[in-house]
Amino acid sequence: xxxxxxxxxxxxxxxxxxxxxxxxxxxxxxxxxxxxxxxxxxxxxxxxxxxxxxxxxxxxxxxxxxxxxxxxxxxxxxxxxxxxxxxxxxxxxxxxxxxxxxxxxxxxxxxxxxxxxxxxxxxxxxxxxxxxxxxxxxxxxxxxxxxxxxxxxxxxxxxxxxxxxxxxxxxxxxxxxxxxxxxxxxxxxxxxxx
Amino acid sequence: xxxxxxxxxxxxxxxxxxxxxxxxxxxxxxxxxxxxxxxxxxxxxxxxxxxxxxxxxxxxxxxxxxxxxxxxxxxxxxxxxxxxxxxxxxxxxxxxxxxxxxxxxxxxxxxxxxxxxxxxxxxxxxxxxxxxxxxxxxxxxxxxxxxxxxxxxxxxxxxxxxxxxxxxxxxxxxxxxxxxxxxxxxxxxxxxxx
Numbered sequence: 001x002x003x004x005x006x007x008x009x010x011x012x013x014x015x016x017x018x019x020x021x022x023x024x025x026x027x028x029x030x031x032x033x034x035x036x037x038x039x040x041x042x043x044x045x046x047x048x049x050x051x052x053x054x055x056x057x058x059x060x061x062x063x064x065x066x067x068x069x070x071x072x073x074x075x076x077x078x079x080x081x082x083x084x085x086x087x088x089x090x091x092x093x094x095x096x097x098x099x100x101x102x103x104x105x106x107x108x109x110x111x112x113x114x115x116x117x118x119x120x121x122x123x124x125x126x127x128x129x130x131x132x133x134x135x136x137x138x139x140x141x142x143x144x145x146x147x148x149x150x151x152x153x154x155x156x157x158x159x160x161x162x163x164x165x166x167x168x169x170x171x172x173x174x175x176x177x178x179x180x181x182x183x184x185x186x187x188x189x190x191x192x193x194x
Numbered sequence: 195x196x197x198x199x200x201x202x203x204x205x206x207x208x209x210x211x212x213x214x215x216x217x218x219x220x221x222x223x224x225x226x227x228x229x230x231x232x233x234x235x236x237x238x239x240x241x242x243x244x245x246x247x248x249x250x251x252x253x254x255x256x257x258x259x260x261x262x263x264x265x266x267x268x269x270x271x272x273x274x275x276x277x278x279x280x281x282x283x284x285x286x287x288x289x290x291x292x293x294x295x296x297x298x299x300x301x302x303x304x305x306x307x308x309x310x311x312x313x314x315x316x317x318x319x320x321x322x323x324x325x326x327x328x329x330x331x332x333x334x335x336x337x338x339x340x341x342x343x344x345x346x347x348x349x350x351x352x353x354x355x356x357x358x359x360x361x362x363x364x365x366x367x368x369x370x371x372x373x374x375x376x377x378x379x380x381x382x383x384x385x386x387x388x
Contacts, residue, residue: 118379121387154387162376163384175379182356182376185312185369190357193315193348 003029003090004183005112006097008176009105010120011150013131015166016099019120022173023097030180033098034085036062039077052082070100070107081108095180102156109159116183118176119160123167125150197223197284198377199306200291202370203299204314205344207326209360210293213314216367217291224374227292228279230256233271246276264294264301275302289374296350303353310377312370313354317361319344 010016024030036052038059047053054062059078062068071080081098089096100108109117122128128150132143157163162179166172183189204210218224230246232253241247248256253272256262265274275292283290294302303311316322322344326337351357356373360366377383 119381124387157381160381162379163381164379165384165387175375178372178375179379181369181372185356185358185373187313187351187354187357190359193318193359 001093001184001189003093003095004180005086005090005108005115006030006095006118006176006180007105007108007115008097008099008118008120009102009153009156009160010166011122011128011153012146013128013135013150014120014122015131015169015172016120018169019166019172019176020097020099022169023176026173027095027177027180029093030095030097031089033081033096035079036068036071036082037077037079039079052085069111070104072104102153102159106156106159116162116179117160118162118164118179119157120164120166120172121154121157122150123165195287195378195383197287197289198374199280199284199302199309200224200289200312200370200374201299201302201309202291202293202312202314203296203347203350203354204360205316205322205347206340207322207329207344208314208316209325209363209366210314212363213358213360213366213370214291214293216363217370220367221289221371221374223287224289224291225283227275227290229273230262230265230276231271231273233273246279263305264298266298296347296353300350300353310356310373311354312356312358312373313351314358314360314366315348315351316344317359 008016008020020032024032034048034052036054036059038054038056041047041051041053045051059080062080062082063071067083068080069083069086071078086096098108105117108115122131125147129143129147132138132146138146164172164175202210202214214226218226228242228246230248230253232248232250235241235247239245253274256274256276257265261277262274263277263280265272280290292302299311302309316325319341323337323341326332326340332340358366358369
C-alpha cells in the first residue's frame with residue numbers, strides 16, 4: 001500500500017518539533033520530508049538528510065520543470081518541497097510528513113487534495129504564552145510578536161482536516177497515529193475484497 | 195464533548211458481533227444502540243436492554259411522531275432505532291454504536307450525515323466461506339445463499355466512509371478505535387482555542 005502525504009502546521013510554540021520527533025521514534029513507517037534550499041549548509045548539515053542544497057540556478061530549473069510541490073522565497077533564499085522525494089517514499093510505503101507553515105500548507109492541499117492535513121494547536125493562548133516564555137530565548141517584544149502571529153495562524157486551522165491539541169506530547173502523538181490509521185481505513189483507500 | 199453516532203454494517207459472517215463485543219469491553223465510552231421492536235420478548239430478554247418492546251400501536255404512533263432514525267418491517271414485526279435513546283446517550287458523551295444492515299445504514303447516513311459509517315468486511319470471500327462453514331450451523335444451501343447475499347452487501351461498502359478488514363478481531367477493534375479518535379480530531383468537531 002502506498003504511504004500517505006501528511007502535512008503538519010501550527011503556530012510557533014505549539015510543539016511541532018517535539019511531537020514529530022516522538023512520532024518518528026514510535027512509527028518506523030513515517031519519515032520526514034526533505035526540503036530543498038538555496039541557502040548555504042550550516043555546520044553539520046548533510047545534503048539529502050537535512051536539506052537538498054541546490055544552487056540558485058538548479059533551484060530555478062526545478063521550478064521551471066515543476067519539480068516542487070510548493071516553494072517559497074524567504075529574503076534571499078528559496079525553499080521548496082521536491083515532488084520526487086515525496087512520491088518515491090510514498091511508493092516505498094512510507095507516510096511522508098511535511099512540517100510547513102500555513103501558507104505552504106494551503107498550497108500543498110490545493111495541489112494534492114488527497115493529503116492528510118493536521119493543524120497542531122496549543123490547548124490555549126495562555127499555555128502558548130507560557131511555552132514561549134519557558135524557552136527563555138526571546139525578548140518580551142519577540143514574545144508578543146509571536147503571540148499575534150499565532151492568533152493569525154490559528155485562524156487558518158479551518159483549512160485543515162484535523163486539529164490536534166498538544167496538551168501532552170504523548171496524547172498528541174497518539175492522536176496523529178489514530179489519524180494515520182483511520183485515513184488508511186477510508187473506503188477509497190481500501191482494496192476491494194475478492 | 196458530545197459522542198459520535200457510529201454505524202457498523204457488513205455481511206453475515208464478517209464478525210460484527212465479536213468485534214463490537216470486544217470494542218465495548220475495551221472502551222467504556224462506547225455503548226450499543228437499543229432498538230425498538232414489536233416482536234415478543236424471548237426468554238431472558240429485558241425491556242430497555244436488549245430491545246424496547248413496543249405494542250404495534252405504540253410503534254405506529256412513534257413512526258407518526260418521527261421518533262425513529264430509521265425503521266423497517268420484517269415479516270410481521272417492525273424494528274426501529276429510537277432517536278431519543280441515541281441523542282440522550284450522545285449528550286452524555288457516549289459514542290452510540292448501531293449495528294445495522296446496509297439498507298438501514300444508508301437510511302441513517304441520509305438522515306444523519308455527521309454519523310461515522312464503518313463497513314466491516316472479511317479479508318476475502320474464501321475466508322468468509324470458511325467462517326460460515328466453521329459455525330457448523332448451516333446447510334450447504336444456506337451457506338451458498340449467505341455467500342451470494344454477502345457479495346451483494348460488499349457492493350454497498352462504497353456508501354460507507356470507512357472499511358475495516360476483520361483479519362483479526364484485535365486489529366479490527368484497534369482500527370475502529372483509531373477511527374473514533376480521528377473523527378474526534380476532525381477540525382469541525384474541535385473547539386476553537388482561546
